[in-house]
Amino acid sequence: PGDRRCHVGVAQVDPGRTHRRPPGSDAVSRQEFDNALASQGQAVADVxxxxxxVRSARINLGYTDVAAPITGRAGISAVTEGAYVQGNSATLMTTIQQIDPIYVDLTQSSVQGLRLRQDLASGKVHSAGPNRARVKVLLEDGTRYPIPGTVQFSDVNVDPGTGSVTIRTLVPNPQHLLLPGMFVRGQLEAGVLEDALLVPQAGVAHDAQGQATALVVGRDGKVLQKTIQAPRTYGADWVVTAGLDAGERVIVSGLQKARPGAPVRIANGTGASPGPVSSTASR
Structure with a gap:
């Protein structure tokens, strides 16, 4: 193209020069003038x-670069340099994963979800507010991930094999501690249960009918068995919504010797303490 532009420049000058006849001279013929115009037109066409x-070459060169539609990290390459790939054959070249932020899919029992919706409707549980649900992630080694995530949506289908619903959350991952395929546990804070007690799991038992019970210290200093409502867990504790009163002491050790009506010897003041708790769904 550069050489052709030079030719055009020469061709553009020639007609003008030949057309300007020197004084008293008639040396330029009409044929030479027409040849100069034809040369100019040919040069313009060549340019x-x-x-x-050039445009076609740039387009073809652009096909050698494959731009990723997302930002992330590429995995192992599925093709080698120089291999032939084409768009219409859908050749897999590599897999790109979005790392920061990263999606964390949790599963919640459909029974837990139904109970939570019923508690929200009845007023037993107060909603955390629109777009306020948070998720806390526990890593594979049991340590807590330092940055909480947010709930994106809950699937509308229940898995018939497991009876669970998938909840998708979005978690910031600036240090890349979370990797695709990693197994984690999550605690979803969807609402606040104001009048609830936290009781250590060791202090709650279930009878043959599945009813939760707890052994407490009565006013007379003897063992008293109470039937309680413990619909869910929170961390290492049971969330008790009915059956216990604030300030009651729950027996958590020596349960093999504890029988209703037997005297109790309290060691180190071990017992349960009341307090508000968040309603959670665990995976």
Missing amino acids: AAGRAS
């Missing part, structure tokens, strides 16, 4: 063809 070739 246009050259520009079209």
